[in-house]
Amino acid sequence: MHLRRVSRHNASSSYVYSAQIWSESAHRERKQHKNRRFSCNATGANSDEGAAIIDGKAIAQTVREEIGVEVASLKASTGKVPGLAVVLVGGRKDSETYVRSKKKGCEEAGIQSFGTDLPEDVTEEELLKVVADYNADPSVHGILVQLPLPDHINEENVLNAISIEKDVDGFHPLNMGLLAQRGREPFFVPCTPKGCVELLERSGIEISGKTAVVIGRSNIVGMPANLLLQRRDATVTVVHSRTPNAKEVTQQADIVIVACGRAEMVRGDWIKPGAAVIDVGINAVDDATKKRGYRLVGDACFDEIKPIAGAITPVPGGVGPMTIAMLLQNTLEGFKRTVSA
Ligand SMILES: NC(=O)C1=CN([C@@H]2O[C@H](COP(=O)(O)OP(=O)(O)OC[C@H]3O[C@@H](n4cnc5c(N)ncnc54)[C@H](OP(=O)(O)O)[C@@H]3O)[C@@H](O)[C@H]2O)C=CC1
Numbered sequence: 001m002h003l004r005r006v007s008r009h010n011a012s013s014s015y016v017y018s019a020q021i022w023s024e025s026a027h028r029e030r031k032q033h034k035n036r037r038f039s040c041n042a043t044g045a046n047s048d049e050g051a052a053i054i055d056g057k058a059i060a061q062t063v064r065e066e067i068g069v070e071v072a073s074l075k076a077s078t079g080k081v082p083g084l085a086v087v088l089v090g091g092r093k094d095s096e097t098y099v100r101s102k103k104k105g106c107e108e109a110g111i112q113s114f115g116t117d118l119p120e121d122v123t124e125e126e127l128l129k130v131v132a133d134y135n136a137d138p139s140v141h142g143i144l145v146q147l148p149l150p151d152h153i154n155e156e157n158v159l160n161a162i163s164i165e166k167d168v169d170g171f172h173p174l175n176m177g178l179l180a181q182r183g184r185e186p187f188f189v190p191c192t193p194k195g196c197v198e199l200l201e202r203s204g205i206e207i208s209g210k211t212a213v214v215i216g217r218s219n220i221v222g223m224p225a226n227l228l229l230q231r232r233d234a235t236v237t238v239v240h241s242r243t244p245n246a247k248e249v250t251q252q253a254d255i256v257i258v259a260c261g262r263a264e265m266v267r268g269d270w271i272k273p274g275a276a277v278i279d280v281g282i283n284a285v286d287d288a289t290k291k292r293g294y295r296l297v298g299d300a301c302f303d304e305i306k307p308i309a310g311a312i313t314p315v316p317g318g319v320g321p322m323t324i325a326m327l328l329q330n331t332l333e334g335f336k337r338t339v340s341a
């Protein structure tokens with residue numbers, strides 16, 4: 001049983017500046033919207049009331065242990081282990097952090113990790129060569145090129161070059177296309193939306209027949225989250241930056257997946273009582289009381305939503321750890337297809 005109630009965090013949710021860490025496009029957009037600020041006020045509800053906290057960190061740990069057991073048994077029967085190649089371009093601190101946790105996750109699960117770190121000014125040609133070499137390497141079953149890439153590199157060309165049988169991110173247009181088609185199966189489903197659905201399922205939250213709203217339509221989160229929920233027979237509405245009545249639409253939803261890249265944009269009064277809220281957002285917010293000088297908040301206002309929702313994921317400790325667990329799961333799936341072939 002993974003649902004557990006924990007006391008709500010002490011709310012001090014106002015902030016002066018919020019930086020979106022990963023998405024270049026969101027960063028550009030944020031500049032255009034720099035006057036927009038959402039302030040999120042806590043309601044002071046009783047700590048035992050409200051939503052169950054979906055403990056993504058604990059669920060991810062369980063998934064990783066399951067993967068470890070299966071890797072060990074396949075190693076015993078085949079003498080082989082899954083391999084994941086992670087390609088990092090440039091020195092973004094956030095990317096370095098996540099590449100490190102991906103490699104650590106591999107080690108713990110018995111997956112062999114391969115890493116190539118390339119300088120910021122690497123040419124697209126050189127990067128494509130690295131991808132081609134991993135495509136040809138039989139001990140590599142998954143290839144991940146950490147995004148975002150520097151501006152001089154065409155992301156699309158790089159993603160297109162990854163063999164669809166090793167595309168553990170599921171970002172190749174062919175895998176995306178297969179995900180969008182009924183009756184067909186992609187080789188891999190993108191890790192973050194897959195993690196969102198896995199959190200719902202492992203928390204006993206029914207998807208079939210429910211009304212879901214996905215806030216955001218990016219290729220890596222919102223769009224595949226919509227497709228995955230539809231495959232599980234939810235009725236899905238996608239909200240984006242040009243949706244005039246985002247709040248009213250969201251109020252109808254049994255399940256809300258929030259991936260808009262805007263710190264604490266989704267407020268308590270957007271949420272239908274009892275709804276499940278999966279917060280994908282990762283935003284750094286200045287906080288002088290923290291050692292690092294910042295803290296992470298989601299795209300939803302946790303303190304306001306907790307007294308209203310039926311279940312909610314925290315940030316950190318929600319979707320983020322599941323993304324990494326799903327990457328390991330995808331790598332194992334890719335490996336299994338090669339040993340059974
Ligand atoms: N936990 C994890 O594992 C991961 C977390 N993330 C986090 O998830 C969030 C989303 O990431 P990503 O999808 O890459 O972000 P993008 O910036 O690529 O996409 C944001 C989406 O949200 C929409 N949006 C922006 N502003 C609004 C608004 N005011 N109202 C409604 N919709 C809006 C945009 O609409 P439009 O299409 O019209 O521009 C766009 O579709 C970020 O916080 C990111 O850090 C991302 C990946 C993994």
Ligand SMILES: Nc1nc(=O)c2c([nH]1)NC[C@@H]1CN(c3ccc(C(=O)N[C@@H](CCC(=O)O)C(=O)O)cc3)C=[N+]21
Nearest residue numbers: 022098144145146147148169191316317318320321323
């Ligand atoms: N090719 C590619 N594939 C990706 O899947 C990919 C990517 N590029 N680029 C960046 C985004 C972002 N992403 C996250 C992974 C883990 C956490 C995570 O573990 N977060 C912790 C927080 C850790 C901390 O304290 O910083 C948590 O939410 O608890 C977050 C975000 C994967 N992405």
Ligand SMILES: [Mg+2]
Nearest residue numbers: 149150151153
């Ligand atoms: Mg680029």
